[in-house]
Amino acid sequence: xxxxRGQMAEVDVSTLANLINAIAVTAGVIFAATQIRDYRRxxxxxxxxxxxxxxxxxxxxxxxxxxxxxPDGASADEIRKILGRDGEDLIVHVSATWETxxxxxxxxxxxxxxxxxxxxxxxxxxxxxLLPYTTDLxxxxxxxxxxxxxxxxxxxxxxxEKFSPPVRRTSRIALGERNYWP
Numbered sequence: 001x002x003x004x005r006g007q008m009a010e011v012d013v014s015t016l017a018n019l020i021n022a023i024a025v026t027a028g029v030i031f032a033a034t035q036i037r038d039y040r041r042x043x044x045x046x047x048x049x050x051x052x053x054x055x056x057x058x059x060x061x062x063x064x065x066x067x068x069x070x071p072d073g074a075s076a077d078e079i080r081k082i083l084g085r086d087g088e089d090l091i092v093h094v095s096a097t098w099e100t101x102x103x104x105x106x107x108x109x110x111x112x113x114x115x116x117x118x119x120x121x122x123x124x125x126x127x128x129x130l131l132p133y134t135t136d137l138x139x140x141x142x143x144x145x146x147x148x149x150x151x152x153x154x155x156x157x158x159x160x161e162k163f164s165p166p167v168r169r170t171s172r173i174a175l176g177e178r179n180y181w182p
Contacts, residue, residue, distance in 0.1 A: 047109045052118065060097060063090035064122055070129040076136030079129075091130060095147050098123055102149030105156070112156060120157045127154035 066087055070079060080088060101119070104110045115123075127150065138146045 044109065044111075047104060048114055059090070059093060063093045064126070066090055067094050067126050067129055068122070072128070074129070074132065076133045079133045091133065094126055095130065095134070095150050098126060098150040098153055099147060100149075102153035105153060106149070112160065115153075116157065116160060120161070123154055123157050124161075127151065 066083060067090070070082060074082065079091075083091065101110065101115060101123075105112060105115060130147075134147045134151070138144055
């Protein structure tokens with residue numbers, strides 16, 4: 001029985017070593033997957049924070065206010081007359097911001113839920129007010145893709161509101177959604 005007992009001890013040590021190796025590899029894979037997931041979350045969080053910060057600049061706030069206060073149905077010439085040259089520069093600022101958000105959404109860097117929660121109203125109002133101006137620029141520069149991502153983003157927001165109209169914060173709370181504020 002002596003030699004057999006020695007072989008069993010060797011098998012047990014060998015089996016134990018294989019088990020430890022398998023556990024280490026599994027732990028490494030789980031750790032790597034967790035790190036990748038955390039990196040993706042951080043990247044998404046950074047993108048969303050940059051988006052929110054874009055709204056916090058005085059230039060963007062001024063530009064958005066000017067666009068939102070334009071009369072409904074104003075022609076491109078009327079918009080130019082109301083805003084002047086500096087105002088047209090601000091239109092470019094607002095449009096470029098919405099373009100950037102549209103591209104980020106398209107490439108999956110932002111979620112439509114976050115964009116909807118933060119910006120759906122300003123995006124839709126901006127598009128409605130600037131559509132005649134954008135159409136004029138497309139014709140003037142023979143460039144149908146002028147502000148195409150802004151348009152695409154506005155269309156996604158319009159589609160979303162067809163199926164899920166905006167809900168006031170107080171209504172959401174009444175419906176049992178989480179309230180993170182006292």
